[in-house]
Amino acid sequence: MNKTLLYITVIVIATCGLVYELVVGALASYLLGDSITQFSTVIGGYLFAMGIGSYLSRYIDKGVAQRFVEVELAVALLGGLCAPVLFLTFTLTDLFQVALYGSVIIIGTLVGLEIPLLLRILKDQLKFKDLVSQVLSLDYLGALAASVAFPLLLVPKLGLVRTSLLFGVLNAAVGLWSTWLLAPLLGNPLRLRVKAVMLTVLLMVGFVLGDRLTTFYEDQLYADDVVHASSSPYQRIVLTRGKRGFSLFLNGNLQFASVDEYRYHESLVHPAMVRAGRAEHVLILGGGDGLAAREVLRYPEVRSVTLVDLDPAITGLAMGYGELSKLNENALKDSRMRVINADAMQFLMEGDQRYDVVVVDFPDPNNFALGKLYTTGFYKLLKKRVAPDGVAVVQSTSPLFARRSFWCVETTLKAAGFWTQPYHALVPSFGEWGYVLVAHEAPGHHRPLPEGLRFLDMPTLESLTLFPPDMSPLPTEVNRLNNQVLVHYYEEEWRRWN
Amino acid sequence: MELTRRELVAAFLGSAVASGCKREQPRAPIPGAIVDRAVEVGHRLRGGPLPRAQTLETVDVLVVGAGVAGLSAAWRLASAGVKDVRVVELEAEPGGTSRSGKNAVSAFPWGAHYLPAPTEDRGPVVRLLREMGAVSGVDAQGLPTFEEELLIQEPEERHFYRGHWYDGLYLRVGATAEDxxxxxxxxxxxxxxxxxxxxxxxxxxxxxxxxxxxxxxxxxxxxxxxxxxxxxxxxxxxxxxxxxxxxxxxxxxxxxxxxxxxxxxxxxxxxQDGQGERSEGFLSWPEGNGRLVHQLLSALPPRAVERDVLVHTVEPGEQGCRVDALDSRTGKPRSFQARQVVLACPRFLAAHLVAPWRTARPAFLDAFTYAPWVVANLTLSSLPESRGFPLAWDNVFQESNSLGYVVATHQRLRQDERGPTVLTWYLPMSGADVKAERTKALSASYADWEALVMADMRPAHPGILQQAQRLEVQRWGHAMVRPTPGFMWGPERRAAQESVGRHLHFAHTDLGGLALFEEANWFGVKAAERVLSELGQASASWL
CATH class of the missing domain: 1.10.405 (Guanine Nucleotide Dissociation Inhibitor; domain 1)
Known part of the structure; x- marks a missing residue:
């Protein structure tokens, strides 16, 4: 038996074993946040599972070489596919943690079997003291190689998905060459060889396609580290943190980036606040992150703010998650705030209190359920809740990226009987963003802006109502419950930019 | 001989659905029942002479049948100020095939479930819609517009074909240029x-x-x-x-x-008026046309409608009509003497009821044929999941004999669309031999219907079995008059509209040849206006 080749085998399997551990650990901290916890539990669980593997090796009596090759192939398959499978599990299901620790235990157990089996294969070739010294020192050497290459070379160059697939390929290659190396000890090397070849090819194909998977999941979805991820019955909530602050995503759609959200929220709230006859009672529909509420609460005259958001998970996060409550300046805990987790449409229908200012901050109309919240049906309900000299404002997607959609919202508000004033502001994370200010009739008031704003002052505010030719009005249909034209406009227009 | 599940499905829903049936583990059936009493009532009518009451209840106008035609007649009479009007209905609930039900989740239809929005501002249907506040105004052309929340919300319809849902009703995927x-x-x-x-x-x-x-x-x-x-x-x-x-x-x-x-x-x-739109849209309510039934009822004096009254004989005379009936709960006979009678039931029932027709059966009666239908209401814990185009109001299975289902909660004004909900499933028994179809519809047990509904639904909604909470099945032996070739403009339909003497008038959707709200309403109002002129109270026609 060629000892050098066997030693190389040891280094490769040691490297592979550690790479899987690092891949799973990195993936867990990347998707779930809290990297200390994730790495600790993954590494601990993995080492423990290796112990189980080592223990179980005693029950393998016959055909040790055969089992060794099979273990290599199994590790190659499971380890190689662990990153893409875990990414998919995260995106498509709520079972990510089950899958995560399941793979830690299974891969760890298989890896734990490798060295004991190899020692037993080699026990007749070397003295015990040489055997232990050689194999273990090479094992640790492989671990070093992996831990240096992983952050410096593998993740930056290949990304997590392709790294795991690449080491799957190497692992399968070990299995393949072992069928020659250990041929004398194997009953039927040919069969194992065929399996090993098939597996290698499969993983190589995965490696080539993995490029697209990686791009899809890592670069496009979240460019930054995920610091919080949870699923509510309504949506998937992900907070990420990067060099320029943190961002909130709902179902993969960016809701705000802390670096420039002040531009979005100042533009959303203040034009309505300063043009209303008074601003004592304010209603916010959507906006569970508390950032619009923060702007509203800048006015001392505000006596009550009612925030209606469907999802308690969002308002809970806005109150309980340190960085978010810091960003919204604990707005949701203000004594003037009342937070209601309810369906906005039902809320409007069931009460009759009128508000001086209503801020309508829903996600963009990218499906029929959200599209309902942009119909004349909804706006007629809204109109009944705006005080006679009150003002409402509606976030209305981008007049640049989705020009027809924006003007459709404006047309629809007009059709519902509102006086309208469309305007827009540049929010770098979103692009050029649009709003429509509405009232029963043109408001006669223009009160001063509060102190401490970073984006808006009076001259800027006035400039927001100017629309350059590439965003100027387009004729559109009225969005009604029984046509939902806006959802079609929106889908068509954003498809061009994505 | 017992049919296998696959044979049963093939017989009712067609071979395409049957071939999709997978072998399944024995399972507990969804709780539910057949809720109609179709067989019982029919048998009593055909069972021979029934007793007549000793004393006569007198009434100015008796309307037999509280379906849309009968209620529309009573509505017209009430509006003209006729006080002494009685409506008798053999079922426990008024409404006929526009009847509806209600459970903790939602109201739901048992039959007719929508009304095409009228395209003209005239006639009794628009008048009724105005009375119920459904008309929001008139547009520039003077055509009525309707309250937005009553028009079917988008997405309105979709169809299921081989594992995938598609927008609309026309299968565009794979259509050739010729198609x-x-x-x-x-x-x-x-x-x-x-x-x-x-x-x-x-x-x-x-x-x-x-x-x-x-x-x-x-x-x-x-x-x-x-x-x-x-x-x-x-x-x-x-x-x-x-x-x-x-x-x-x-x-x-x-x-x-x-x-x-x-x-x-x-x-x-x-x-439509030829402008390319199929129609202005549809009006609908969770309880379907049950909402219109309630509107008609609300216009009548309390207790004007009596339920569980099985009329078996209508005898026109010189001064009016004698009408004999049974209280179908107690079996007690009741008889009425009415100055005017509106017989608002279909021809196949009128044939048994009108006394002179028993000896001299008019030939026109045989031109009327009726298709049986089966309607099932399925309560789900949450909205059904599906692949492709999202859940719509009307959800059609392309390869089944069923028409698919409508969603009772579709019109709810909510952002949160997760359910629970009630799906109303429709199966027209459209075979050529209506009698055989009727026998077939009545032959299936609750367990059979449960298997059929699930076989129809499961390919489109794999998880539906876990969501299903209750299934109720209504069999309509004579749900719809069939506009067979020659029937619409033949002499029989016209002849059937003629009153018998000056005291017995007819109203029903079958006189229009089509089973539709507008027809039933039209003939109800028409009969009522004839009654008004016989009573010497004629006023400007609504028609």
Missing amino acids: LAELERFDAKMNAFAAARDAKGRKAFAVPTARSSDDAEWTALDALSMAAWLTREGFRSTRLKWLVDYACRDDYGATSEHVSAWAGIWYFAAR
């Missing part, structure tokens, strides 16, 4: 029919049918079947054929082979 060209040519023809007017300015195809032109140019189409018309016009596309067949089954309970071409074209042409 699409035929669809376009068909639409153009229908638009032309919709725009067609006769010398007197009447629409060729109008709602209700009574307002349509009687020019031979169009009525000649009645001699043909819709399928034969398609062939004659050179339409060969199977996709178009499916669409037309679906329309015929949906509105008439029969396939295009058994529907008059005049009626088939009416479906596409009557509810």
Whole structure:
């Protein structure tokens, strides 16, 4: 038996074993946040599972070489596919943690079997003291190689998905060459060889396609580290943190980036606040992150703010998650705030209190359920809740990226009987963003802006109502419950930019 | 001989659904029941002479039947100030095939579930809609507009084909250029029919049918079947054929082979004015046309409608009619002497009730045939999941004999769309031999219906079994009059509309040849206005 080749085998399997551990650990901290916890539990669980593997090796009596090759192939398959499978599990299901620790235990157990089996294969070739010294020192050497290459070379160059697939390929290659190396000890090397070849090819194909998977999941979805991820019955909530602050995503759609959200929220709230006859009672529909509420609460005259958001998970996060409550300046805990987790449409229908200012901050109309919240049906309900000299404002997607959609919202508000004033502001994370200010009739008031704003002052505010030719009005249909034209406009227009 | 599940499914829903049936583990059936009492009542009517009461209850006007026609007659009479009107209904609930139910999740229809928004600002239907606050105004052309929340919300309809849901009703995926060209040519023809007017300015195809032109140019189409018309016009596309067949089954309970071409074209042409839109849209409510029934009821004095009254004999006389009935709960006989009677039941029942017809059966009665339907209401813990186009109001299975289902909670004004909900599933028994179809419909047990509904639903909604909480099944032995070739413009339908003497008048949707709210309402109002003139209280007609 060629000892050098066997030693190389040891280094490769040691490297592979550690790479899987690092891949799973990195993936867990990347998707779930809290990297200390994730790495600790993954590494601990993995080492423990290796112990189980080592223990179980005693029950393998016959055909040790055969089992060794099979273990290599199994590790190659499971380890190689662990990153893409875990990414998919995260995106498509709520079972990510089950899958995560399941793979830690299974891969760890298989890896734990490798060295004991190899020692037993080699026990007749070397003295015990040489055997232990050689194999273990090479094992640790492989671990070093992996831990240096992983952050410096593998993740930056290949990304997590392709790294795991690449080491799957190497692992399968070990299995393949072992069928020659250990041929004398194997009953039927040919069969194992065929399996090993098939597996290698499969993983190589995965490696080539993995490029697209990686791009899809890592670069496009979240460019930054995920610091919080949870699923509510309504949506998937992900907070990420990067060099320029943190961002909130709902179902993969960016809701705000802390670096420039002040531009979005100042533009959303203040034009309505300063043009209303008074601003004592304010209603916010959507906006569970508390950032619009923060702007509203800048006015001392505000006596009550009612925030209606469907999802308690969002308002809970806005109150309980340190960085978010810091960003919204604990707005949701203000004594003037009342937070209601309810369906906005039902809320409007069931009460009759009128508000001086209503801020309508829903996600963009990218499906029929959200599209309902942009119909004349909804706006007629809204109109009944705006005080006679009150003002409402509606976030209305981008007049640049989705020009027809924006003007459709404006047309629809007009059709519902509102006086309208469309305007827009540049929010770098979103692009050029649009709003429509509405009232029963043109408001006669223009009160001063509060102190401490970073984006808006009076001259800027006035400039927001100017629309350059590439965003100027387009004729559109009225969005009604029984046509939902806006959802079609929106889908068509954003498809061009994505 | 017991059928296997696959054979059962093939017999009721067709071989395509049957071939999709997978072998399944034995499972507990969804709790539920057959809720109609179709068999019981029919048997009592045919069972021989029934007792007559000793004392007569006198009433000015007796309306027999509290379906849409009967209630519309009573509504017209009440509006004219006729005080002494009684409506008797053999079922426990008024409404006929527009009846509805209600459970903790939602109200739901047991039959008719929508009304095409009227395209003209005249006639009794618009009047009724105004009374219920459904008309929001008139547009620039003077046509009525309707409250937005009552018009069917988008997405309105979708269809399921081989594992995937698609928008609308026409299967565009894989359609050839010829298919699409035929669809376009068909639409153009229908638009032309919709725009067609006769010398007197009447629409060729109008709602209700009574307002349509009687020019031979169009009525000649009645001699043909819709399928034969398609062939004659050179339409060969199977996709178009499916669409037309679906329309015929949906509105008439029969396939295009058994529907008059005049009626088939009416479906596409009557509810629009040729501007390319199929119609202005549909009005609907969670309880379907049960909402309209409640509106009619609300216009009547309390206790004007008596339930569980099984009328068995109507005898026209010199001064009025004698009407004999049974209280179907106690079995006690009741008899009425009415100055005027509106018999608002279908011809197949009238044939048993009208005393002189027992000895001299009018020939026109045999021209009336009725399609049986089965309607099932399935309560789900959450909305059904599906692949492809999202859940719509009307959800059609392309390869099944069923029409699919409508969603009772579709019109709810909510952002949060997760359920629970009630799905109303429709199966027109559209075979050629209606009697055999009726026997077939009544032969299946609750367990059979449960298996059928699930076999129909599961390919489109794999998780539905876990979501299903209750299933209730209603069999309608005579759900819809069938506009068979020759029936719409033949002499029989006209003859059936004639009153017997001056005291007995008829009202029912079958007199219009189509089972539709507008027809039932029209004939109800028409009969009531005849009654008014007999009572010497004639006023300006609503028609």
